[in-house]
Amino acid sequence: MTPESFLIITSLLKIVGILFIVILPMVSYAVYAERKVSAAIQDRLGPNRVGPAGLLQPIADMFKLLLKEDFTPRAANTFYYWLAPCLAVMPAIITIAVVPFGSTLFGVPMVIADVNVGILFVFAIASLGVYGIVIGGWASNSKYPFLGGIRSSAQMLSYELSLGLAVIPVFLLVGNLRLTSVVRYQIEHGWFIAPFIGDWTNPWKWLLTIPMIVSFIVFTIAIFAETNRLPFDLPEAEQELAGGYNTEYSSMKFSLYFLGEYAAMITGSAVIVTLFFGGWHLPGIPDGSHGWIFGLINIAVFFAKVAIIIFFFMWVRWTLPRFRYDQLMRLGWLFFFEIALVNIFVVAAIVPFIQ
Amino acid sequence: MSPFLFWIFALLTLIFGAAVVINRNPVASALSLVVSFLGLAALFMSLNAYFIGIIQVLVYAGAVMVLFLFIIMLLNLRAEEARRINWLATAGGVAVALILLGQIFSVISHLKFAQNPFPPLAGLTVDDVRNIGAVLFRNYNLPFQIVGVLVLVATVGVVLLSKREPR
Amino acid sequence: MAITVSRPKLNWRERLYLPAIVAGLAITFKHFKNLLLGRTKVTMQYPEQKWDGNLPDYYRGAPALVRDEDGRVRCVACQLCEFICPPRAIKIIPGEIDSTDRFAKVEKYPEAFDIDMIRCIFCGMCEEVCPEQAIFLRKDYAITGFTRADMVHHKEKLLEIGGVMHGVVLKWNKKK
Ligand code: SF4
C-alpha cells in the first residue's frame, strides 16, 4: 500500500469513526445530559420514561422531530431558508478535524488533519458558523429571526477578538500553532492551567499560572459567547425575540440548529481541553506507542475531559441569567479585550525566564 | 495536490466569482463571494501556503463578509433585484474582461520563467507561519509598524466619526 | 408620571461578577449533588405511584349517576343539572315511566343521560343543584379516550361509576 492511499484510508476511517461513533452520539446525548443536569439542578428528575433512566430519549426525540411537519413560510427565501441550518452544523463538525483526540493507535496519529495552522483553522471555521445563523434569520423574512441574526453576527465578531487574543499566551510558550505540539508541550512542561505541576520549586512557573488562568477564563467566556450558550444567548433570547433566529424553523431544520449548537459546544470544549487541560494526556498514562490499549485509554481520557467541560457549560447555563445586550458588548470590548491584551504582555515578560 | 482537486477548487472560485456579478440579490452576491473566497483559500493551501489560506477564510470570509452581509441585510436593497439588465453595459463589461484576460495571457506567455514547469513543492515540513512571521518582523519590521499605526489612526478616526455629538 | 428607579451603585468586587457567579455555581451544584445522592425530595412518579388513597371526601372527580337501595336510578330527569351546567356538558332525554311500574309515581326517568367529559369542568354544580341527590362527583380523574365519542359518558357508564347510594331522599318510598 502506498503511503498516500494509506493516509487516505486511515483518514477516512478516522473521520467516519470520530463523526459517527463519537461526535454525533455525543451531540444527541449532550441534549439528554443537558436535560438531566438541568433537572438535577432544579430538583427534578428529568427524562426517565423512554428506556432505562430515559437513555433512549434522544432516539425518541429524533423520531418526534423527523415526523413533525416541515413548514416553510411563504414569505421566506426558500433556497437560503433550506441552506442555513446546514451551514449551522457544518463548521462545528469540521473544526474537530484539527483537534488531536488521542495519541496514536497502531502507529496512526489520532488527529484527522495535523495542519501547522491548527488554532487558526479552528477560529476560521468557527467564524463561518455565524453564516448559518445570519442567513437563517434573514431568509425567514420575519422580524424576530432577523434581529436574532443581526445580534449574533455582532456578538460573534466582538468575541472573536478576545477569543484570538486569549490563546496567544499559549502559543507564545509553545512556539507554533500546531495543536499536536500544544499537547506535546503540555506533556513535557505541565498543563497550561497548572504549569507548576512537576516543577514545583520553580517560582516562574507559579507566576505563570496567574496569566494562564486569566487566559483560560477569557477564552472560556469567549467560547460561551461564540456558541451562543446561556449567559450570552442573546441571538435566541426567548423573552425578547420569541425564539431568535430559529423562530420560523420547524421539524428537522430546527433540530439541525439545535444539534449545531451542541456540536459547537462539543468542539469548543475539545479546543479548551487541548489548549489548557493537556489534551489526551493524563499523568502516569503513556501514549499509544506503548500498546494499543494505551492509545484507546488516551482517547477515552480526552473525551472524558471534554465531557467534564461540557458539564461545566451546562452547569453555568442553569445558574446564570442572561446578560443584557449592552452589557454583553461592554464586557466584550471594554473588559475581555483589554484583559487578554495585557495578559499577552505579562506572559511575554515571563516567557524568557521559563525557557 | 491532485489536479482533480485543483480543477474543482479553481472552478468553484471562478463560478462563484461570476455569480457575485450575475446575482441580482445582494445577499446572494455576498454569499457567492464567500464561497469564492473559500475556493481561493483551498488553492492557497494546495500550494502549502496554509497560513495565507486560513487567513483568507478567517479575515475575509469570517469577518469582512459578515460585516458586509450585516450592512446589506440592514439596508434591505430590494431595488437592485428589480433593476433591468443593461445589455449594452453588460456587453462592454464582458469585452473589457476578455481583453484583459487576453492581455494577461499574452504577457505571461512572453515571460521566460512561465515556460518552465512549476517546481515541485517541498514536503509538508515547511512551517510557513514561522517563515512569514520571521520575514515580517525581521526584514519588514518598519513598514509593518507603519501599517499598524495607519490602521490605528483609521480606527480612532472611525470611532470619532461615529460618536454622537455631545448635547 | 414616570418614576426613575435609581440603579444601585456596584463596588468593584460586584462589578467583577466573578464572586457572584462562583457563589451561584456553588448553590446550583449543591442542588445537583443532593439530587444525585437522593437527598432531594422529588415529585411523585405518577402512573407508578398514585395518591388515590389520600383523596379527600370532597374531591371533585367525574360526575356519576347513582341508584338507590331498590336499584332504581335516582335521577328523575328534571333537567336542572342540564340547565345549570356551565359548559353544557350534560344532555338528557327524559322518558315517561310506565303507569304499571312500581315507581310510577316518579313519572319521569332519563332515557338517555350523556355527560361529555371533554366539556365537563368538574365544577360540581350538577351535584349541588340536583333535588334528588342523584348525581355525585366521584373520585375518578383519569378519564381518557381515543376519540371524542369515547369521551362521552353514557348512562350505563355513569351508573357504573356511581354505584348504589344509600341516603336521605326517601320521598318516593311507598310509605310516604
Ligand atoms: S341528575 Fe338530578 S338534577 Fe339532573 S336531571 Fe336527574 S334528578 Fe334532575
Ligand code: SF4
Ligand atoms: S361537574 Fe359541572 S361541568 Fe361537570 S357535568 Fe356537573 S355541572 Fe357540568
